[in-house]
Each structure stands twice: as C-alpha cells, then as structure tokens.
Amino acid sequence: MATRTKAKNNTLKLKFDSGWSYAPAPESRSIASIKERYELFINGAFVKPSSKKYFKTINPANEEVLSEVAEANAADVDKAVKAARTAYDKMWKKMPGKERAKYIYRIARMMQERAREFAVIESLDGGKPIRESRDFDVPTAANHFFYYAGWADKLEYAFPNRQAQPLGVAGQIIPWNFPLLMAAWKIAPALATGNTVVLKPAETTPLTALKLAEIIQEADLPPGVVNIITGAGATGAALVNHPGIDKIAFTGSTDVGKIIQRAIAGTHKKATLELGGKAANIIFEDAPLDQAVEGVINGIFFNQGHVCCAGSRLYVQESVYKTVLRKLKDRIETLIVGNPLDKNTDIGAINSKQQLETIYKYIKIGVQEGAEMHQSSCALPGKGFFCRPTLFTNVAQSSRIAQEEIFGPVLTIQTFRTEDEVIEKANNTPYGLSAGVWTDKGSKIFNMTTKMRAGVVWANTFNKFDPTSPFGGYKESGYGREGGLHGLGAYVNLV
Amino acid sequence: MAKTTIKKSSLHISENGLENHKPEKRLEVLKTYKIYIGGQFPRTESGRYYVPVNAKGEKLANVCLSSRKDVRDAVESARNAFGGWSARAAFNRGQILYRIAEMLEGRKAQFVDELMQQDASRAKAGHEVNLSIDRLIYYAGWCDKYQQIFSAVNPVASSHFNFSVPEPTGVVCIIAPQNDSLLGLVSVIAPVIAGGNTCVVVGSYAKPLCCVTFAEVLNSSDLPGGVVNILTGKASELAPWMADHMDVNAIVYCEKDEATQKMLKEKGSANVKRALIYDKVNWYDDAAGQSPYFINDAQEIKTTWHPIENIGGAGSKY
Incomplete structure (x- = not known):
C-alpha cells in the first residue's frame, strides 16, 4: 500500500454508506391542536x-x-x-x-x-x-x-x-x-x-x-x-x-x-x-470542497428547494468539476426523502400538487432542452407529493431550467474557467436576490461578493437568515x- | 428650414468694460445645441428639432427633439459606463463631482445668460446658478460618506460576520424638473451619480439651454462618458420608452402630473423598476432639496455573510 500514489485527500470518495440505516423517529402530532x-x-x-x-x-x-x-x-x-x-x-x-x-x-x-x-x-x-x-x-x-x-x-x-x-x-x-x-x-x-x-x-x-x-x-x-x-x-x-x-x-x-x-x-x-430568484452558487477550485458540497446541498434542497433565494444554479470551476459532481451525486444518495414529521427527514413533501406539477414540467423541459438529468435513487412514499433531489449537467446558459425559477429540488450545474466568466454568467439573469461564493481566498471573496448583483451574498456558507440581517433583492x-x-x-x- | 435668430447675448458686451472702444461690428457665432450621449455631442438621430420661445417671443435655439432611438443609445451608453463608474473609488467620485462644480463656477456667466434668455431675472438667475454649484459641492462631499450612514454590521446570532452596504441600483432614467431648468437638473443628477449610478436625463422642454450647456460642463469635468447622458425633447414622448426599457433599473420623475406618474409605474413594472417621484420637493430649499436620502433612494442594500471560525480553547483573557 505504501507504494501506491495516494490521490489528494479531497478527491477521496465520501463514505456515507455505513451499512446502518435510520429507524423512523417521528415527532408526535398530538401536541398540535388543529380545529376542524x-x-x-x-x-x-x-x-x-x-x-x-x-x-x-x-x-x-x-x-x-x-x-x-x-x-x-x-x-x-x-x-x-x-x-x-x-x-x-x-x-x-x-x-x-x-x-x-x-x-x-x-x-x-x-x-x-x-x-x-x-x-x-x-x-x-x-x-x-x-x-x-x-x-x-x-x-x-x-x-x-x-x-x-x-x-x-x-x-x-x-x-x-x-x-x-x-x-x-x-x-x-x-x-x-x-x-x-x-x-x-x-x-x-x-x-x-x-x-x-x-x-x-x-x-x-x-x-x-x-x-x-x-x-x-x-x-x-x-x-x-x-x-x-x-x-x-x-x-x-x-x-x-x-x-x-x-x-x-x-x-x-x-x-x-x-x-x-x-x-x-x-x-x-x-x-x-x-x-423570485435564481441564485448562482459558485465553487472555485481553491474552495474547501466538502464544505462547499454541503453548502450546495443546503442551498438547493433546504425546504425542498421552495426558497426564493435557493442556490439553484451551481457554477463549478472546470478543474474541480468532476470531483464536485461525484461528491454531489454521492451526497444526494444519502438524502432522506419522506415523512416531514420524521426527525431524520432531509427533504419533506412538495407543498402542493400544483407545485409538484410545475417542478415535473421543468424537469421535462430540462431533458428536452438537452441537459443531462441525474436523480437520487431513493424510494418515494406512495401517497403525497414528493420529488427526488435532481441534478442537471450539460446545461446551457440559455436553458429555461437555468433561467427560470423552478422552486423545487432541482439544481443546474455549469462550469467556468475564469472569475470574469463566472461573474458574467452569474449576473446573466433578470433576478438578483442572492448568490453564493466558495473559495479560501479572502480577496477573491470580496471581489466576487462585490460583483454579484444580488441583495444577499453568502460566502463559504448559504441560506443563512437572521432577524438583524436585511433580506431582499x-x-x-x-x-x-x-x-x-x-x-x-x-x-x-x-x- | 427657417434660420432662427438667436438673441444676442447682452451680458458680455456690457460687462467687459470695452464700451469706450468702439466695438467692432462682428457677426456672433451661434451655438448649436446638441444632445449628450456616451461623452459625445451628436444631434438627435431623428433629425428632428423644435424651437422653444421665451416670454418675449424670442426664439431660443433649434433644439434637438430627441427620439426613442436616442433614448436607447443613451441607455446603452449608460449601461456600458456603469461597471466602471460604480467601481470608482468613492473618493474619486467625490473629486469628480467637485470638479463639475468648479467647471460650473467657471462658466457661471454663460448659465446666468441662458437663464435670463429663458425669462429669469438677473438676480434669480444668479441665485439659481449659485445654488446649483453649491449643490454639487454638497453631493461631492457625500460621495464617500453616505455608505457609512446607510450601512450596518448586523449582530447575527450565529457565528458569522454579516454586514450590509448600499450599492448603486444601476441605470437610472431621469425626467428632470421642467421649471428649475438648471437647479432642478443638478439636484436630480448629483445624488444619482454620487451613488455610483449612471443616468439618462431629459432636460426641460421649454427651457432646454442650460441642460445642454451643463453637458458641456460635465464633458470637461473628468466625468467618464456615458455616466450622464442628456437629451432634449418632449418628456411626454420619451418617458414611456424609458419606463418600458428592460435595461433601466429606476426612473425619476419630478412633476405633479398624476397620469404620467401612473404610466411610469405601470410600464416600469415590466422589469420591477424603482419609481422615484419627487413632485413635492422645493429645490431652492436646502433642507428639502438635498440630503443623503436622495442618494439612498437609488441604492440597493447588499448583505454579505461569512462564517467566523469557532474552534474552542484559546479564549483571550485580555
């Protein structure tokens, strides 16, 4: 083993498959008194x-x-x-x-x-x-x-x-x-x-x-x-x-x-x-990739993606694209989709049938426009409105799934080479609610956060809110x- | 096309102290009033003109009757200039605004003359020019200060550094006050560009001389071309195109005409434009006509978050 050239640590496959699975841990609904x-x-x-x-x-x-x-x-x-x-x-x-x-x-x-x-x-x-x-x-x-x-x-x-x-x-x-x-x-x-x-x-x-x-x-x-x-x-x-x-x-x-x-x-x-919003979430090659992947997951799958500031457009610097994509695919496999009252659930129910139909409509559009779809293989409950976490690669900037707000657990992934290129792409939208930047370089953070035409910019974090923090587009x-x-x-x- | 006779300036002859010499009979060179787009002085692409007349019935000039295409060209120039201007150091923007005031001061006599041609008394014209210069100085000073007034470091409960700062909203279309043709113009342009925006302005229809001459002041003031674009013509014709334009972020309107206010807001909704209505402002009153809140009106608040590392152990005991 000692002679084998080790790949850099951050290219190792994340090990989520421990062989253990979660037992159901539902919150009791008895505390909730709902009138007829x-x-x-x-x-x-x-x-x-x-x-x-x-x-x-x-x-x-x-x-x-x-x-x-x-x-x-x-x-x-x-x-x-x-x-x-x-x-x-x-x-x-x-x-x-x-x-x-x-x-x-x-x-x-x-x-x-x-x-x-x-x-x-x-x-x-x-x-x-x-x-x-x-x-x-x-x-x-x-x-x-x-x-x-x-x-x-x-x-x-x-x-x-x-x-x-x-x-x-x-x-x-x-x-x-x-x-x-x-x-x-x-x-x-x-x-x-x-x-x-x-x-x-x-x-x-x-x-x-x-x-x-x-x-x-x-x-x-x-x-x-x-x-x-x-x-x-x-x-x-x-x-x-x-x-x-x-x-x-x-x-x-x-x-x-x-x-x-x-x-x-x-x-x-x-x-x-x-x-509405269509936030760009941008990963540079010098970012701590595992943290960035967690941030991307939180950015798009928080609240089933029903978030106006969701990080729904991911931009990954070309040099780390393959690694990030693999990590993302691994990570979405581990997301638990199901009963909202279960404390282990990561992604609950889509809010309404109508919204589920909208999301499916966009997934279909994405495929029709030539993007490549990848979904988690998780099982979905038989009843209710649910959607698997969904990634799209090979997405054109002009694609409707990259331009229009989907409001669901659907992420588009594009690549870039230079800072100028990604600034141009990130701002190329009629929206301007939020944006995310992942890099370990402070001066790059401030260049990026200043150039994003958006009301809330998260650097090395995403989807954070606080009563003292202004929000708007x-x-x-x-x-x-x-x-x-x-x-x-x-x-x-x-x- | 009938040649308009432009009233000969009386100001210089009487003030230059040359009365004792027999003034040479000399044909005065008349000024062609142009519009100002992208740092250039074209005539309107439409070729159209109009001839405003003062109360004495004197024709003022053959003034450009700007068209929709001029608006679009001007917006394009303003958009192109936005990145550079908004990225200028606040201090530098302040210096440039100060320079505009210097240039205006140097051409005071010309503006007084034009205002008098447009029916102002000498005293009132002088007052308006003085106030306009002072207003520019006022906003020059704000360029590197309003950010501190309107920003905040927000004490969020989680382990993040979080701050909010104003940033310019983008391209602003301005229908300048139609009566106070210099002071009104300066009062609406200055806060917009002090805040790092670029703009397209329609000057007074009936009193257009000052806005064109002010463009000449701007052009000699280190202000990059395209930051301020000035058109002459009918606000009623141009305003709907401005409100419709999808690359305009905000629109400023200063008249009381409610139908136009409504139209601007309705059309502006196509791209969620910010509509700023200053129809009750007395520009002659410093307390009402100038404040950093005018700058803030064309700003967006950006909030930035970054985690603060929190690895326990080494708490400072100082």
Whole structure:
C-alpha cells in the first residue's frame, strides 16, 4: 500500500454508506391542536366569512384534510381593512413606542412557549421537515418579533436627521414556503413602527398564521391591530386594490409582484416586493470542497428547494468539476426523502400538487432542452407529493431550467474557467436576490461578493437568515428590505 | 428650414468694460445645441428639432427633439459606463463631482445668460446658478460618506460576520424638473451619480439651454462618458420608452402630473423598476432639496455573510 500514489485527500470518495440505516423517529402530532374549521381573524375576534365559503387545507405528505378555512371575499377584506384603520387612528399610532414594544415582546414569548406545537403544524400543513420547522422556521419567527419589539421605542435612532412616521394600514401577502416566518417578517416590523396590519397567508398553508392569530388574541393586542384573513388570489387582489391600504408588503412570485406593481400605480400605496430568484452558487477550485458540497446541498434542497433565494444554479470551476459532481451525486444518495414529521427527514413533501406539477414540467423541459438529468435513487412514499433531489449537467446558459425559477429540488450545474466568466454568467439573469461564493481566498471573496448583483451574498456558507440581517433583492427580485435596521424603512415615512 | 435668430447675448458686451472702444461690428457665432450621449455631442438621430420661445417671443435655439432611438443609445451608453463608474473609488467620485462644480463656477456667466434668455431675472438667475454649484459641492462631499450612514454590521446570532452596504441600483432614467431648468437638473443628477449610478436625463422642454450647456460642463469635468447622458425633447414622448426599457433599473420623475406618474409605474413594472417621484420637493430649499436620502433612494442594500471560525480553547483573557 505504501507504494501506491495516494490521490489528494479531497478527491477521496465520501463514505456515507455505513451499512446502518435510520429507524423512523417521528415527532408526535398530538401536541398540535388543529380545529376542524377556522374563521377569519378580524378586529380581535374569529368571525364567519360573509362569503360563507370555506376551503380545505391538506397535509401534502399524505393528502389528508387537516382543516377547513374561511375564504375572505371583498366584503371581508373591507371589514378587516376598516378594523385596521380604526385601530390605527384610535389607538396604535398614538400608543407610546415602549408600550407597543411590550405587546410585540409578549407575542414573541408566547410563540417561544408554544414553539413545538407551531413546528408540528407547520410541517403538517406545508410539508417541510420537522427538523427545519423546529430548528429554523419557528425560532427565527419568534426572534423576529423579539428583535423588532425592541425597535418600537428607538426609532429616532434609526434614521439620522429624520423622524419616522408610520404609514397606516399595511396589507401583507405571504407565500407558502415559510408560512409562519414570513408572517413574522411582515407583522413584526409593521407593528414596531406603529402600523396596523391585514395579513393574508397563502391558501395552501394558512394554519400557523391562524395559530398566530390565537396568540395575538391571547396577548391582548388591541382589536384590529392585526387582522388575518385567509383566501386565495382573489382575496389577495381585493386586499391590494382596497383604497384603505397604505402599504403593500408582498412576498411571492415575480409575475404576481409585477401585477401588484401595476395595480397600485397611480395610488398613494407604497410597496415592498420580495420576489423570485435564481441564485448562482459558485465553487472555485481553491474552495474547501466538502464544505462547499454541503453548502450546495443546503442551498438547493433546504425546504425542498421552495426558497426564493435557493442556490439553484451551481457554477463549478472546470478543474474541480468532476470531483464536485461525484461528491454531489454521492451526497444526494444519502438524502432522506419522506415523512416531514420524521426527525431524520432531509427533504419533506412538495407543498402542493400544483407545485409538484410545475417542478415535473421543468424537469421535462430540462431533458428536452438537452441537459443531462441525474436523480437520487431513493424510494418515494406512495401517497403525497414528493420529488427526488435532481441534478442537471450539460446545461446551457440559455436553458429555461437555468433561467427560470423552478422552486423545487432541482439544481443546474455549469462550469467556468475564469472569475470574469463566472461573474458574467452569474449576473446573466433578470433576478438578483442572492448568490453564493466558495473559495479560501479572502480577496477573491470580496471581489466576487462585490460583483454579484444580488441583495444577499453568502460566502463559504448559504441560506443563512437572521432577524438583524436585511433580506431582499436587486432587479426583478423586488425592492425594499426585510429584517434588520433596513427593514424598518419599509414601514415608515421620513419627515 | 427657417434660420432662427438667436438673441444676442447682452451680458458680455456690457460687462467687459470695452464700451469706450468702439466695438467692432462682428457677426456672433451661434451655438448649436446638441444632445449628450456616451461623452459625445451628436444631434438627435431623428433629425428632428423644435424651437422653444421665451416670454418675449424670442426664439431660443433649434433644439434637438430627441427620439426613442436616442433614448436607447443613451441607455446603452449608460449601461456600458456603469461597471466602471460604480467601481470608482468613492473618493474619486467625490473629486469628480467637485470638479463639475468648479467647471460650473467657471462658466457661471454663460448659465446666468441662458437663464435670463429663458425669462429669469438677473438676480434669480444668479441665485439659481449659485445654488446649483453649491449643490454639487454638497453631493461631492457625500460621495464617500453616505455608505457609512446607510450601512450596518448586523449582530447575527450565529457565528458569522454579516454586514450590509448600499450599492448603486444601476441605470437610472431621469425626467428632470421642467421649471428649475438648471437647479432642478443638478439636484436630480448629483445624488444619482454620487451613488455610483449612471443616468439618462431629459432636460426641460421649454427651457432646454442650460441642460445642454451643463453637458458641456460635465464633458470637461473628468466625468467618464456615458455616466450622464442628456437629451432634449418632449418628456411626454420619451418617458414611456424609458419606463418600458428592460435595461433601466429606476426612473425619476419630478412633476405633479398624476397620469404620467401612473404610466411610469405601470410600464416600469415590466422589469420591477424603482419609481422615484419627487413632485413635492422645493429645490431652492436646502433642507428639502438635498440630503443623503436622495442618494439612498437609488441604492440597493447588499448583505454579505461569512462564517467566523469557532474552534474552542484559546479564549483571550485580555
């Protein structure tokens, strides 16, 4: 053996196949109390919708109905906006910041106390692995309330030489990928700056927002300060178009974001839009490859790839391409796809049948356009919506799978030779939400992070979030920031 | 094409102290008012012109009536200039803005003269030019400071170094204030380029002389070609093309016309343009007409993360 020329350490095959397999370790769902039916949360009370209609929300992992939820029509939206307006005029805008702060702190604490329940419901309703909802979504959501609570009585320090005034009533529309976390991202800064809120969660994932409504009720937040109304696109449109709204905060697809921008043109409404992305994740030959591969895996398979900032375009420097590709293929074989409530699960259920169809559509397009597909050989559960982790190689820059947001566990892989080449390729997209760079050379990191036209750039890490850290896009990924000091700016007029 | 008679400048004759000598009868050389694209002074590719007239009924000049193609050429120049300009050291951008102010100061008389041709009193014209110079100085100073005001090091809970800094949004199309033809122009261009953006500007339709002469100031100020491109013509004709253009990142509009505001935002949604409406700003009031927040309006916040190694053991006891 001693005479054999050893390959460099980082070209060794990673050994994941220990011969052991994981026994199921499901989280109990008994902690989650889900009502059979949820009404609209308007003016501090749960009220029946004037539409008299309800829609079902299902568990995407087994297609079982979890609950039915009220569908708000234009009249319900109007009621909610009026409640928010009254609460704003009569109470919330006059309340001293330090009192507002205490309400928001209270919400944060109550979320922490009921964290496990929230995590289970989040995984049941949305399909994400319990490991993620338990360790990321729910604690980060609570932390957002905690962070912004403290700003409520310190706003004079946030904007030099200006006074921050609230905008009024904020209409907030959030997506299904991080239902509770997005609600927290929206509600917490709005309340801290003295605005009142009408929030519409996504139609496939309304439950944790409605649980949050219960907490808001228990926290004795004055009625009307936060209203949570459920429904689909029509409800959202009614909210956007309601003349009593002063601000729209939207997270979702770029297509819908553009519609909203059009819809509010010519009105006094302000907007922040957090839209789609197609992030480049770039591996240089001098990167610590095993760490980079882990980062790429996390970048694209975190939350089934239902992440607007997912690292969905991988660029690998040519000299290490073969090694990286082999490591990636090895690594995706080890990913556990299945029951979201199992603590071992890496990739849970795709959020809806519709989204699964979209992902399959793109996989088909990729193959048709001549790219080479590789999938993990894992078994998929018989019921529910699941998708194997998927890699595409031989991808053209112009290919639709490299240009359009798929929002699923699908990674395109391309190669590059020089820094200039990869900067050009990485920025060659209408999106600009996030980017990733992997290299051991500090000066290269700063060259790359400076040149990426994207709002969040991760160097030697990926998909990290924090309440203190602003998030938001360049170009068609939207405008305005959420999180941190900069997130306050979205909810104030400066005078 | 009828030759326009341009009002002879009265300023120099009366002020140059040569009255005692019998001035030679000399045919004045008239200036051709051009547009400014990519550091060059072409006439509009369309060949079109218009003749603005002042309150006394005097024709000001044969001014370029710029076209959609001029807008597209200008946006291309602005995009090409963006990489270089945004990568300039902040200090260097400050020096160049200061240089613009110097050049404007040196040509003060010409601007006063043009403003007077465009119906301003001598006092008001002088005031507007002075304010414009001072505004440039103001923003020259901000070039290497606004980043510090609007950036943050964010205390994230995980072991990462995390910071947020402003970066220019890209190519900005500007419909300059139509009344304050020099001060308004300077007030909207300066914060945009101070922040590292490049721009395409439509000057005042009725009072276009200053914006063309300001282009000459820019051209002698070390400002790289293409950073500021200035067109003359009808805002109502050019603005829709600017709002439609898919390689424009933001649009600035300063008039109260609500239909145009709406149109700009609607069309701008095609590529999620940032629409900046400054319709209530009094440019003569320093407190309202200048601030680093104008710079910040055409900035994007970029947040960068990097892990901090955390291998236990050697805690510092200092």
